[in-house]
Amino acid sequence: MSAVESVLIVGTGLIGTSVALALREHDVAVHLADRDPGAVRLARELGAGVEWVPGGPAVDLAVIAVPPQYVAGELLALQRQGAARHYTDVASVKALPLAEAVRLGCDTASYIAGHPLAGRERSGPAAARADLFLGRPWAYCPTAATSPEAVETLLGVIKLCGGEAVRVDAEEHDRAVAVVSHAPHVTASAVAARLAEAPETALGLAGQGVRDVTRIAAGDPALWTGILSGNALPVAEVLEAVAADLNAAAAALREAASSRDEAMARVTELLRRGVAGTGRIPGKHGGPAKTYVTVQVLVGDRPGELARLFQVAEEAGVNIEDVRLEHARGLPLGAAELFVHPQAAEPLAEALRAHGWHVP
Known part of the structure; x- marks a missing residue:
């Protein structure tokens, strides 16, 4: 895979800033651009990179993190400026940007459409996380016109972000x-x-x-x-x-x-x-979803309660696969459902009881 040393992020919302934060953890030089100066400023303050100055040396890859209907226009503008050697996007629709790029006359050899399947209910740079893409599928959709170098550059970025690259046709995507x-x-x-x-x-x-x-x-x-x-x-x-x-x-x-x-x-x-x-929904490591059982435990609505729970699980040698919380209305407590492998349920329940937790 191509070594990626410099990246331009166009659109510093949740996804764009999360890509930037992930790349900064690997010392990639990240440049930030957005039509909203406040979004760029916040992303910069979060450590996502530096503000982009047009006209500088071309970066290895420009990541276009804008809504689908604006991708092709941004791509054309960036290519006219010579902003990058290769280009990608992170929009959740792929056929539309590709068709628009062809219609506008963009250089489709240097462009490889992409889509990381990760997100949150919150939006904006403040919601961004460097670990947002860890283990998550990242679709990429090369066409007959896409250069191998563009594909390799994107695959390098996906790897640095911790995503799992999935090659797929745009229409199928x-x-x-x-x-x-x-x-x-x-x-x-x-x-x-x-x-x-x-x-x-x-x-x-x-x-x-x-x-x-x-x-x-x-x-x-x-x-x-x-x-x-x-x-x-x-x-x-x-x-x-x-x-x-x-x-x-x-x-x-x-x-x-x-x-x-x-x-x-x-x-x-x-x-x-x-x-x-x-x-049929794949499990957290891909493949068929595994069957887990839940251990329910009552927890107080106080700082450090979950940390204490996980500490007991660690001492018992039990891996918690997932956790769900439900608060009791009007009471300073709630129920935590700990998802574990079936054979680990009873050892965990016994360990929790031994440490004073109430396990129904």
């Missing part, structure tokens, strides 16, 4: 993210929208389930409007399929309300398909 990212966001938003008009009684009964389902709906609407418009047809097809399932379930439930028990079989079938679908 867009159909895939419609299923695993874009349509789920719209679906979560539809569920969350019901809460905007829900009575206070319903909100007072809200538990972890509704938080899990609606978590991603907190994303920036303006950003997501751009993403969805750039991948409109694939997302529409997925949403139509989801809507068909929901309509069928709603019809079955109306029949069941009239004491037609056989109607519930159709709802059960949808629930079973849902279980099968979740089982």
Whole structure:
């Protein structure tokens, strides 16, 4: 892979600044540019790099971190300035920027489309993290025109950021993210929208389930409007399929309300398909998801409680694969669910009890 010594980040939001922070940990010289001077200033203060001065020597790679509909325009402007030897982007839609780059007459040999599949509900440089891409898929979409040098340069950056490079055709990429990212966001938003008009009684009964389902709906609407418009047809097809399932379930439930028990079989079938679908989501190390069990423990709402929990797990030789917290309304405590391998559950529970923790 090509050694990467200098990078230009155009767009210092969450993804762009996170790329910058990750590269700075490997002493890559990072230059920052954004139409918002305040975003550049904040990213610089976070240690993400220095402000870019146009007209300087060309960097190894320019990373265009702007919404999909603006990628090609930025690419053309940067190429006209000779800003970099190679160019990539991080937009979550790939066919649109590539088609626009061809239409505008960009040099497509030096451009390799990319998309790190990582993010957070928060946006902006303040939300950026150097470890955002660790172990996360990073799609890259070379075309027949893309030079091998451009591909190798991007692969070098992906490696430095800790991502897992995945080569994929642009059209296939867009159909895939419609299923695993874009349509789920719209679906979560539809569920969350019901809460905007829900009575206070319903909100007072809200538990972890509704938080899990609606978590991603907190994303920036303006950003997501751009993403969805750039991948409109694939997302529409997925949403139509989801809507068909929901309509069928709603019809079955109306029949069941009239004491037609056989109607519930159709709802059960949808629930079973849902279980099968979740089982196909890859595990944290890729491949089939592993089955974990949970050890639930009550924790106080005080500084250092989770650190104490993890210390007990470390002493017991148990690796915590995941953790989920649910706070008790009106009480200074909550429940922590610790996900561990099945054989580790009982040793961890015993160790926690021995240290005074309440394990139901």
